[in-house]
Amino acid sequence: MNLDFSDDQKFLQSEARKFLEKEGSINRSRKVLEDKQSIDKELWNKIVELGWTGIRIPEEYGGLGLGHLELCVVAEELGRYLAPVPFSSSVYLFTEAIIKYADEEVKQDILPRLISGDIIGTLAVTEDLFAPSKTNIKTLTDNNLLTGRKIAVPDAGIATHSLVVSNSTSGICLRLVDHSSDSVIIEHQDTIDESRGHFSVEYNNTPSILIGDDSNGWDFYENLLDQAAVLFSFEQIGGSQASLDMATSYAKERYAFGRQIGSFQAIKHKLADMYVAITLAKSNSYYAAWALSTDSSDLSVASATARVSSTKAFQLCSKENIQTHGGNGFTWEYDCHLYYKRSKLLSVNIGSLPNWKEKLVSGLEKSNTY
Amino acid sequence: MDFNDTTEQAQFRKTCREWLEQNAEPKSSSSRESFSDIDFLEVAKQWQKKKYDAGWAMLHWPKEYGGIAASPIERIIWAEEESKFNVPRGIFEIGLGMCGPVMMEYATDEQKERFLPSMAEGTEIWCQLFSEPSAGSDVAGLRSKATQDGDNWVINGQKVWTSGAHFCDYGILVVRHDPNLEKHKGMTFFFVDMKSPGIEVKPIKQITGGSSFNEVYFTDVVIPDSQRLGAIGDGWKVAITTLMNERLAVGDANGADVKEAFNWAKKQDDSGEYLINNRATRESIADWYCEANGLKNTKLRTMSALSKGETPGPEASITKIVSANKLQDIGNFGIDSLDMAGMLKPENNEIQSFQNAWLGAPGLRIAGGTDEILKNIISERVLGLPQDPRADKGLPFKDIPSGN
Numbered sequence: 001m002n003l004d005f006s007d008d009q010k011f012l013q014s015e016a017r018k019f020l021e022k023e024g025s026i027n028r029s030r031k032v033l034e035d036k037q038s039i040d041k042e043l044w045n046k047i048v049e050l051g052w053t054g055i056r057i058p059e060e061y062g063g064l065g066l067g068h069l070e071l072c073v074v075a076e077e078l079g080r081y082l083a084p085v086p087f088s089s090s091v092y093l094f095t096e097a098i099i100k101y102a103d104e105e106v107k108q109d110i111l112p113r114l115i116s117g118d119i120i121g122t123l124a125v126t127e128d129l130f131a132p133s134k135t136n137i138k139t140l141t142d143n144n145l146l147t148g149r150k151i152a153v154p155d156a157g158i159a160t161h162s163l164v165v166s167n168s169t170s171g172i173c174l175r176l177v178d179h180s181s182d183s184v185i186i187e188h189q190d191t192i193d194e195s196r197g198h199f200s201v202e203y204n205n206t207p208s209i210l211i212g213d214d215s216n217g218w219d220f221y222e223n224l225l226d227q228a229a230v231l232f233s234f235e236q237i238g239g240s241q242a243s244l245d246m247a248t249s250y251a252k253e254r255y256a257f258g259r260q261i262g263s264f265q266a267i268k269h270k271l272a273d274m275y276v277a278i279t280l281a282k283s284n285s286y287y288a289a290w291a292l293s294t295d296s297s298d299l300s301v302a303s304a305t306a307r308v309s310s311t312k313a314f315q316l317c318s319k320e321n322i323q324t325h326g327g328n329g330f331t332w333e334y335d336c337h338l339y340y341k342r343s344k345l346l347s348v349n350i351g352s353l354p355n356w357k358e359k360l361v362s363g364l365e366k367s368n369t370y
Numbered sequence: 371m372d373f374n375d376t377t378e379q380a381q382f383r384k385t386c387r388e389w390l391e392q393n394a395e396p397k398s399s400s401s402r403e404s405f406s407d408i409d410f411l412e413v414a415k416q417w418q419k420k421k422y423d424a425g426w427a428m429l430h431w432p433k434e435y436g437g438i439a440a441s442p443i444e445r446i447i448w449a450e451e452e453s454k455f456n457v458p459r460g461i462f463e464i465g466l467g468m469c470g471p472v473m474m475e476y477a478t479d480e481q482k483e484r485f486l487p488s489m490a491e492g493t494e495i496w497c498q499l500f501s502e503p504s505a506g507s508d509v510a511g512l513r514s515k516a517t518q519d520g521d522n523w524v525i526n527g528q529k530v531w532t533s534g535a536h537f538c539d540y541g542i543l544v545v546r547h548d549p550n551l552e553k554h555k556g557m558t559f560f561f562v563d564m565k566s567p568g569i570e571v572k573p574i575k576q577i578t579g580g581s582s583f584n585e586v587y588f589t590d591v592v593i594p595d596s597q598r599l600g601a602i603g604d605g606w607k608v609a610i611t612t613l614m615n616e617r618l619a620v621g622d623a624n625g626a627d628v629k630e631a632f633n634w635a636k637k638q639d640d641s642g643e644y645l646i647n648n649r650a651t652r653e654s655i656a657d658w659y660c661e662a663n664g665l666k667n668t669k670l671r672t673m674s675a676l677s678k679g680e681t682p683g684p685e686a687s688i689t690k691i692v693s694a695n696k697l698q699d700i701g702n703f704g705i706d707s708l709d710m711a712g713m714l715k716p717e718n719n720e721i722q723s724f725q726n727a728w729l730g731a732p733g734l735r736i737a738g739g740t741d742e743i744l745k746n747i748i749s750e751r752v753l754g755l756p757q758d759p760r761a762d763k764g765l766p767f768k769d770i771p772s773g774n
Binding site: 001002003004005069244248251252259260262263264265267268269271272273275276279280281282283284286287289290293304305308309312354356357358360361364365370 | 371372373374375379443629632636646652653655656657659660661663664665666667668670671673674675677678685688691692742744745746748749750752753754755756757758759
């Protein structure tokens with residue numbers, strides 16, 4: 001029985017934490033948010049130098065050839081320090097898609113450049129102000145030329161490539177697009193958290209490459225989300241824990257009515273609830289990490305369980321962190337809002353809480369074991 | 371990460387299972403731990419004796435008291451395997467889980483030899499006498515009196531919520547020997563023969579209609595000083611040992627869980643559709659599934675630490691808060707699913723299990739530490755937050771406001 005990370009993985013995690021702490025990742029995130037820069041390029045370059053973009057890429061393409069568990073521990077630290085970098089878009093989604101579904105020629109072309117940071121990728125799916133589904137994708141590929149408009153695409157403004165969920169005469173497919181084409185028009189969109197930019201991307205008869213086969217794109221997309229949900233969960237756990245840590249230390253420092261506010265049960269019980277939520281989320285995410293790393297048939301339900309628990313935990317911890325800070329928590333100056341905003345970004349980026357709950361229950365209905 | 375036993379653990383599990391297969395019936399869905407009330411105590415005692423003779427009764431205890439000096443992970447493996455069999459439960463847990471460790475730590479060698487093996491064997495059953503009518507969450511507010519009289523102590527007062535007092539042979543008892551001292555300093559700890567003259571046991575009727583607990587009255591009950599555990603005035607310190615063990619003993623709430631709710635929703639009618647197609651139902655199922663699996667996986671993390679010989683983190687402290695509240699919600703859900711017929715008690719095991727969950731959950735949210743006390747413990751011991759300022763601090767016990 002070993003539902004825990006190895007010593008090597010824990011070492012990688014503590015190195016990641018030291019690095020992000022030393023780099024002042026949280027202040028960098030604030031700067032990106034205030035200046036609407038979409039990314040901290042310097043921090044991203046250092047992350048590339050550390051080799052994190054190639055953690056999961058096989059050694060034959062120049063990567064580190066490590067497993068998903070290594071990615072999980074790094075994700076937790078990126079979440080804890082609100083890293084203003086396109087790691088989730090480029091690594092959890094785009095890179096994983098190339099590794100899993102691209103043919104050899106594309107892998108040889110793309111993977112080494114993902115490692116070196118020359119390519120940043122993202123996933124473009126949403127087209128309107130509601131959830132995308134198999135039946136409402138209007139973006140169309142005809143003869144490898146892609147036309148349509150995606151919105152709320154995370155990190156697209158700094159991405160060199162996108163993986164586009166597209167319709168075609170044979171069904172939904174995934175298309176790889178190089179943004180250097182003049183036919184791609186990318187525009188910044190205002191959002192509730194500018195620490196990671198979101199963009200609209202317009203494709204006008206844009207050349208594209210098919211990734212995977214041309215009719216099962218929606219299943220591939222769902223599977224990519226199942227995988228990425230585990231990694232998002234770890235980012236959410238990191239953010240939850242940072243919120244609880246902030247609230248706890250403030251509750252010890254702040255006095256009211258002649259005593260530390262952390263001595264009031266109204267505050268103590270609130271923080272205990274946060275601890276409970278984090279513990280559930282963490283345990284479910286550990287299990288999902290195991291399912292991901294072993295490609296278990298339980299992955300779909302396990303990742304939805306991790307995702308729902310972690311989304312709930314981060315939403316609870318980030319909002320109650322503000323509440324614990326009282327008026328200070330509502331100021332721009334304190335960091336509480338950075339976590340509150342990031343919790344929403346992470347919770348909607350790969351689909352909202354109600355939709356993941358639905359995925360979880362339909363997964364249970366499909367599995368015969370429950 | 372993996373879910374496999376080590377070679378030694380696998381061997382140990384095999385040994386457990388082989389013995390269990392020879393000595394008990396595996397659980398099946400139809401034979402759900404059904405023993406009739408009258409025979410239950412006898413059946414439980416027989417099973418305990420059987421386990422004791424083979425070394426399984428208290429396997430982590432040293433050999434001289436009937437154990438096999440098993441490691442924590444071996445103890446868990448045994449419990450996992452035993453839980454797959456239809457065996458009687460609920461009689462010995464308090465004695466073995468709470469009284470045993472206190473006796474192990476504070477009794478004389480002679481007393482340990484006299485009492486521990488019979489406790490493990492099940493020939494003598496023990497109970498815990500802590501709570502009082504005016505001392506629940508604030509158990510240190512207890513008032514039962516101990517007056518020293520030569521080599522003896524004379525006890526007067528009342529205890530409450532004592533599980534199994536009506537069939538127990540011995541009990542552990544904390545009482546106040548000096549109300550002029552501060553509240554935590556004026557207590558002393560004993561063990562007592564439950565057949566002593568002056569002890570009267572009265573069952574408490576619970577909101578479920580059942581009676582698992584008792585009131586225990588003490589009128590001039592004489593206890594020899596040799597049955598004192600710890601020094602005079604150390605009663606609270608000794609009690610804390612027991613309460614720490616109680617938190618490990620009172621864990622996951624048994625009863626209807628998300629699986630039962632899910633299976634019920636798949637066949638229950640909801641305005642001409644199946645209830646599982648109701649969006650609110652689906653959300654609730656998702657939430658309960660996350661909680662149930664969160665607890666299961668938390669247990670696996672604790673086991674992982676034990677398996678590596680490490681001390682587990684504080685994560686197991688969330689178990690009762692989460693499971694008792696989930697039980698209450700699931701009970702509610704099951705009853706609501708019948709709409710206006712929800713008041714009825716039909717002959718249907720599933721419906722009854724929801725009703726039992728709903729009626730039993732309020733007790734589980736209180737027993738072994740209320741939700742509120744457990745949250746205090748998490749915030750103070752895990753998060754390091756300060757204690758509430760206490761209105762009774764530094765006062766002699768007799769001067770503490772009590773509302774009566």
